[in-house]
Amino acid sequence: MVIFDRSEADYEEVSVKSSEPITELAGKLKKEDELDKLMSSVLEGDKQQIDDGKLILESINQGLGSFTPDLILKNLVNNYKLANKMYGEVIIRRLTNYSPNYVEKNINIPEFQREIRKNIEKNVESLKKKELVSKDNLITDNGLFLSSLVMYTEELDKLIAKGFGEKRKKERDAHGDKEDTRGFQKSRYKDIAVRRTIKTTIRRNHKEILKEDIKIFDRRSKGKISIIYGLDSSGSMKGDKLATAKKAGVALAFKAIQERNRVGLIVFGSDIKNVVEPTNDFMSLLRSLTSIRAAMETDISKTIRKAIELFPARKETKHLILLTDALPTKGKTLSSKATGAPKDKLLSEPEEATLKSASLARNAGITISVIGIKLDKKGEKLAKRIVEVGDGKLYRVKDLEKVDKVILEDYYTL
Structure with missing residues (x-):
């Protein structure tokens, strides 16, 4: 495995009334009070707040943009199987107040449709009153904060129960x-x-x-370590894969920062979506991890090159962990004449670009490990080449529940 010229026409000084900064400060204090209440409710085990946080987190992991009652009902009625894939069991159960199996059996009954419409509208309205969802049915900052707290506490409880130890450099x-x-x-x-x-x-x-x-x-x-977690957020990662990958990122960030190391984040798909330079700011990483949505395809080469930019210049251990369920093997195959390689070892352009980037990273003192979630044979073959060039390790993961353990094991080998 991130300036002003005081010229005549640019601006003019404006006198500010003394009441204005006081109003702004009061607004900030109100916001902080709201976040403190959310944090306290989660830490104290408020079931309703925790369920709300899980619902919002699940909607982000499923790639949903909003909570629109009419649209949700329409999708459930028109094609339940497709809606089930789109929303997942957690969202269907939480919004309709019925189990997914029960909804599927009765969704064509008009009386039942009216019943679940009322339930969906009521539950979405409840989220709005708590300011977790806006009037436009979009997730608010409060909603994002609550869902990040829920994800953090769930993964921390799991870490404490398993006791994964401590990284030491002898x-x-x-x-x-x-x-x-x-x-x-x-x-x-x-x-x-x-x-x-x-x-x-x-x-x-x-x-x-x-x-x-x-x-x-x-x-x-223990030695100084900077580690970057490269998380694949392509469309195929939607749902449980993305949820597990996020929690694994929380585990890595928590353990590494607790041990005075720095952790960064690159969220990638067909392009780089989000970047956090190696930092010891755990909450910044937590919020970035929580907000990740799945979409588009995968470009590993761009991710490796971005990591090279993000790592600090100082002398220390630098390690990149790439978590993905698919590697870029499709594309135009380079000719034997152009590469000088035998026909059975010819690479596609994306593969060639990925290995070249891995080589550049290694020359910059960066090691690379790959955590592959159910990779196909061609993807696994490329993953092996990446870790060979990057002097790292390849982990094949079939059980999603073990992703966090695998990431921490890789961290402990540094």
Whole structure:
């Protein structure tokens, strides 16, 4: 695996009344109070708020742009199977107040249609009153914030339950953390493990502390790491794949930042959609992860090249994790004459571009790992080439529930 010239015609100074900044400040405080209430409700286990957050998160993962009651009902009535793929079971159950199976069996009954219309309108109106959805049926900032909190708490609970450990880099460092102890060998006085030294002296029945009794704290540096999570948000990732990939990103960000490393994010499809430079700002990453929607195709080459730009110039471990369910293997095949490669090893233009980008990254001191979700044979073959060039690892994932564990395992090998 991111300036002013005070010329005559540009602007003029305007005197501001003293009441204006006070009004703005009051507005900000009100906004902060609303977010604090949302955070408290989630942390305190308010089931209704948590369910609202899950509903909004699911709508983002399914790529829905809005909560429009008439349109939702129309899709359910006209083609339920297609609507089920479009919305998913969580949204159908939460908006209609009925299980998806029950809706499917009764959707053609006029009385039932009227019943679920009322339920959908009532539930959407409830989201509007809570300011999670706007008057235009779009998700608000409050809605996005609530859904990010729900995603964070769910993944954190899972992490705590599994206890995935801690990343350590085994290099001695005078300023590192105290770990085990060792015998005295030209160390600083403040590194002496006094209690361990006294215990050793007593156990050996020495009347005074001898040189061989002295124990020293062995300080170890964890090493500085910048890691970028490249998340495929192409159309094929919609739904459970995208939801799992986001939570895995939360796990990576939480663990790495907790251990004083930096994490960045590149959201890619046919183009780069969103970028966060390696940072220790967990909430910024959380909000960016939450807002990802699935659409379009996949371009790995652009993602690798963007990562090269984002990594800091300073000397440290630099690692890119690419999570995708499809790699770019389609396109015009390069000729044997142009590449000098045998016919059985000819690459398409997207494959050639991807491997060239991987080579550029490696030359820049960046390693690359690929986490492939149910890749086809051709995609897996290209993934192997990428990690060979990028000096990283390839992880084949069939069980979505294990994606976060795989990402953390890759992080711990750095």
